[in-house]
Amino acid sequence: xxxxxxxxxxxxxxxxxxxxxxxxxxxxxxxxxxxxxxxxxxxxxxxxxxxxxxxxxxxxxxxxxxxxxxxxxxxxxxxxxxxxxxxxxxxxxxxxxxxxxxxxxxxxxxxxxxxxxxxxxxxxxxxxxxxxxxxxxxxxxxxxxxxxxxxxxxxxxxxxxxxxxxxxxxxxxxxxxxxxxxxxxxxxxxxxxxxxxxxxxxxxxxxxxxxxxxxxxxxxxxxxxxxxxxxxxxxxxxxxxxxxxxxxxxxxxx
Amino acid sequence: xxxxxxxxxxxxxxxxxxxxxxxxxxxxxxxxxxxxxxxxxxxxxxxxxxxxxxxxxxxxxxxxxxxxxxxxxxxxxxxxxxxxxxxxxxxxxxxxxxxxxxxxxxxxxxxxxxxxxxxxxxxxxxxxxxxxxxxxxxxxxxxxxxxxxxxxxxxxxxxxxxxxxxxxxxxxxxxxxxxxxxxxxxxxxxxxxxxxxxxxxxxxxxxxxxxxxxxxxxxxxxxxxxxxxxxxxxxxxxxxxxxxxxxxxxxxxx
Numbered sequence: 001x002x003x004x005x006x007x008x009x010x011x012x013x014x015x016x017x018x019x020x021x022x023x024x025x026x027x028x029x030x031x032x033x034x035x036x037x038x039x040x041x042x043x044x045x046x047x048x049x050x051x052x053x054x055x056x057x058x059x060x061x062x063x064x065x066x067x068x069x070x071x072x073x074x075x076x077x078x079x080x081x082x083x084x085x086x087x088x089x090x091x092x093x094x095x096x097x098x099x100x101x102x103x104x105x106x107x108x109x110x111x112x113x114x115x116x117x118x119x120x121x122x123x124x125x126x127x128x129x130x131x132x133x134x135x136x137x138x139x140x141x142x143x144x145x146x147x148x149x150x151x152x153x154x155x156x157x158x159x160x161x162x163x164x165x166x167x168x169x170x171x172x173x174x175x176x177x178x179x180x181x182x183x184x185x186x187x188x189x190x191x192x193x194x195x196x197x198x199x200x201x202x203x204x205x206x207x208x209x210x211x212x213x214x215x216x217x218x219x220x221x222x223x224x225x226x227x228x229x230x231x232x233x234x235x236x237x238x239x240x241x242x243x244x245x246x247x248x249x250x251x252x253x254x
Numbered sequence: 255x256x257x258x259x260x261x262x263x264x265x266x267x268x269x270x271x272x273x274x275x276x277x278x279x280x281x282x283x284x285x286x287x288x289x290x291x292x293x294x295x296x297x298x299x300x301x302x303x304x305x306x307x308x309x310x311x312x313x314x315x316x317x318x319x320x321x322x323x324x325x326x327x328x329x330x331x332x333x334x335x336x337x338x339x340x341x342x343x344x345x346x347x348x349x350x351x352x353x354x355x356x357x358x359x360x361x362x363x364x365x366x367x368x369x370x371x372x373x374x375x376x377x378x379x380x381x382x383x384x385x386x387x388x389x390x391x392x393x394x395x396x397x398x399x400x401x402x403x404x405x406x407x408x409x410x411x412x413x414x415x416x417x418x419x420x421x422x423x424x425x426x427x428x429x430x431x432x433x434x435x436x437x438x439x440x441x442x443x444x445x446x447x448x449x450x451x452x453x454x455x456x457x458x459x460x461x462x463x464x465x466x467x468x469x470x471x472x473x474x475x476x477x478x479x480x481x482x483x484x485x486x487x488x489x490x491x492x493x494x495x496x497x498x499x500x501x502x503x504x505x506x507x508x
Contacts, residue, residue: 146343148339148340148341148343149345151339152337152339152343152356152357153360155315155316155317155335155336155337156333156356156357156361157332157333157360157361162360167345170345170347246347246388246390247346247389247390248346248347
């Protein structure tokens with residue numbers, strides 16, 4: 001436990017210094033508090049608005065998790081489909097890349113038209129933003145399977161489905177989990193963007209607080225959104241540790 | 255003291271007739287290959303790097319279709335061929351036991367039977383107490399032993415080895431050479447061993463074929479005039495040195 005705390009300390013140190021410096025700068029009048037609130041003001045905004053903020057956090061979490069889950073399932077399924085042949089990849093992969101380049105903020109109004117105001121639009125926004133890294137990483141992982149092992153499976157008459165589930169998927173797992181780590185953070189961003197336009201949650205709290213010049217509340221909401229992103233990252237990291245620690249260098253202790 | 259192939263009911267006969275393999279564009283790898291391997295024979299295929307030895311072995315394993323010519327294996331039954339690659343190529347997420355049992359699992363053998371066979375194969379290569387370890391916990395030599403056990407677990411009638419010990423240090427290599435030779439003597443399967451090491455070929459095989467650098471033509475086909483029993487001390491035997499010089503002469507002209 002002591003070792004773990006010592007491990008966290010280097011990461012906490014810059015945060016403590018930054019908070020201290022900001023607090024001092026605001027109190028001394030070097031920085032206007034309506035531009036950059038003092039950390040103590042953000043903490044107070046969190047405390048005073050806790051019911052509203054926690055309710056918003058719950059709604060954003062719901063949408064981000066649902067979008068993330070959809071991205072995971074659909075992204076892996078699409079990558080499996082794309083890996084079926086070079087011709088399929090050439091035909092469809094450019095569209096997956098194109099999908100990635102569409103700015104979600106520009107299509108968010110369209111999502112409201114298609115899915116209506118509310119949770120479904122926010123989930124769709126989180127999904128659109130987070131699916132590409134899942135597709136790209138899963139596809140790379142599946143296509144990088146050791147050719148000798150593919151030969152081995154062929155030698156013993158394994159079906160394509162068996163080769164996929166017993167060889168290609170486990171071999172691709174490190175890359176899939178890397179994709180999911182990126183997708184987790186993006187799903188939160190997608191959900192916030194979706195809430196700006198058509199939903200309730202931390203995104204709408206930020207939007208309303210902005211119009212009221214409540215920068216402390218904006219910061220409090222942003223802080224909670226970051227915590228949510230970190231939690232999703234932590235969740236995927238925990239799954240990664242549980243599944244890879246015995247055999248993959250990325251999770252080994254040494 | 256000439257040695258004839260070990261009489262056995264287990265080995266299969268392999269016949270290649272006018273086999274041709276061309277890789278694009280117009281790169282002839284194997285041209286007009288005629289090769290007969292007797293049942294129970296231990297054949298070493300020698301040749302410079304890139305001469306098509308591995309292609310030939312993949313054709314015999316039916317992992318690669320020849321462009322023309324025929325391959326016949328007598329008797330020809332499913333799952334009678336095992337292949338050992340240049341590196342161990344184990345599934346890193348599976349334990350030693352599960353790796354050794356993999357071919358049997360792919361063949362549809364039930365868990366109890368396949369684990370018993372895998373344990374027996376691991377015992378044959380001297381790995382009794384490692385079944386619960388993972389490949390990342392093994393040395394290079396141990397990994398190669400698991401790879402050999404995986405091939406032996408199916409009780410193959412045709413064992414194909416593609417420079418299996420090339421990546422190992424000399425001590426490990428010598429140990430595994432002796433182990434492989436003993437396994438062949440006990441089981442009497444047909445062994446085709448591809449290597450570019452002349453001394454290894456002479457120590458292991460009862461017949462050696464030297465291939466040309468281009469188009470994989472047979473330059474020398476020689477029955478090795480050596481005793482059946484070959485232990486570590488045999489490496490300094492003058493008879494072995496004489497055979498090595500014959501093979502070296504053929505290789506040097508390449």
